[in-house]
Structures are given as C-alpha cells and as structure tokens.
Amino acid sequence: MNKLPKIQEFKAPEGYFENLPDQIMSGIQPKPNFGWTKWAAAAVLVLGLGFWQFGLFEPKTAELTFEEESELYIESQYWTAEEILSMSEDPNAILDEIIQEELAFTENIWTEEEQTWF
C-alpha cells in the first residue's frame, strides 16, 4: 500500500465555499405565494367562458396540429429517434425524462447485489 502516492485533491474555485450555503439556502426557500394568481386564473376562466358563450372562438379546422403531425411521423417511422432529438431545443431534458421513467434503479442504487462492488 506504501507504493501508491497520496492523491492530490481537485481544488474548488476560490470563494466557492463562502457562497455555497447562501446558494443552497436560496434553493430551499419556499417560493413566495402570490395570492393574486388565483384571482387572475379566475378572471381568465370567466373571460374564457364569456367568449365561448358568445361564440367568439374560431371553429376548429380539420388541420393537424404540429404535435399530431409529429406523432404521425414518429408512428410511421418516418423520423428516427436521433432525428427527433436533433430537432429538440433541449435533447438532454428529453433523455433525462426517458431515463427517469425507465430506470427505477437510480432511486436506490445500493440495493444491487454486492458482487457489483468488484
């Protein structure tokens, strides 16, 4: 064991630990509760119902929405997984979502058998 040298630590940027508690605490603080948002939501609902009542909304057209059109391309295998990801603004977020859904092991990585330690 004496053959191995001491491992040098990677240094944190200067001042990092002075600011870290504040950063963490700001991530923990509950978001301010805007009481006015529920009144705004109620107003939008009333206006929406009013427009609907007086027939101010345009009737739906038979055209497909972008989402429906995309699904059609995916289902018909016209677009591949790589193409869809390349079209996305944030492919990493999509991948994270897929991984979260499909890989339950990330919740408790220690439940795996001990053999994996070797």
Added chain:
Amino acid sequence: MKTSDQEILTLIQDPLSREMGFRQLIQTYQKKVYHVIRRMVLIHEDADDLTQNTFIKAYHHIDRFQGHSSLFTWLYRIATNEALGFIEKKKKRFFFSIDDYQEKLESYVDQAGNLDGDQIQVKLQKALLKLPEKQRLVFHLKYQEDLTYNQMSEITGTSVGALKASYHHAVKKIELSLTSE
C-alpha cells in the same frame, strides 16, 4: 454522535431556528461532501450541482434522520448515491451521444492546471478512472478519507467483508495500472 451534530439537530428541530441550524450543517459538512463527490465526478460544475442536490435532499428528509449514525455518514450516503446515480445516467446517455463520458473525464485530467501538471497524479487519476465506479468510491473512502470499514458499511449499505475485498481489488488494479505504463 458528536456534540456539534447534537447542537445542529436541536436547532433544526425547532421551527424558529430550523434555517439557522441547517445553515450550520452546510457550513460544517460542505467541504467534505463536495470533495467526496468531486473525487467521483471530477468536474467542478457537476460536483457543485450534486453537492447542492445533496443538501437540498438532506433538508427535505432531515426529519427521517434517526441519529443512529453520525450526520456525516448520513450525508455521505446521500452524496455518494447522488454521484453514482449521476455517473450511471451519463453512461446511459452515451447511447445517444457522440461524446464518451469516460473520455471526457480523462481529457479533464489531462487539461493543464487541473492537477498542477503533476504527471504522477495524472497517471494515478487515469488509473482510478479505469476502476468500476463503486470500487473507485470504496478506494477513495478508505485511502483518501481513511474511514473505517464500519463507517463505509453504513454509507454504502454493503457488508464489511465485501468492502475489504473491493478495496483490495482496487489497490491491486491501481498498482498494476501504474507499473504497466
């Protein structure tokens, strides 16, 4: 449990001093938590995210802490879980991506400035990167942190025997890797 842990927990249990207590917990353990994560993920930005996540999770689950172990082993368990989960996720993502996470870490080790240009350290870090992640973690906890196998067992939820064997294998592999190059 250390007295300072008791003091921190007492502050956290009182709603009026909860935030102050948690701030004290961060100040006490931030360096240890950061470095245990940084040794695994190497890149500061990743270590920063994971350190913050560790403390945020600790904040939300501190009421479940029973005091059977020290705060430090409890925090280390969360931190190592975060780091291993992060690495696993990066490796799975490689399936869709051009950049290999392993290569990314190796090139980080090569970058001038990260290890003060010390060639022995560069070789050592590269040898460590060749180990499976959990074995690398066991090596760091024992060799760098000098933790007891019982503490390591609390952190990893793995038997002392398995940890001893894992550490032995890690040391052999590193020695072999250093002598063969």
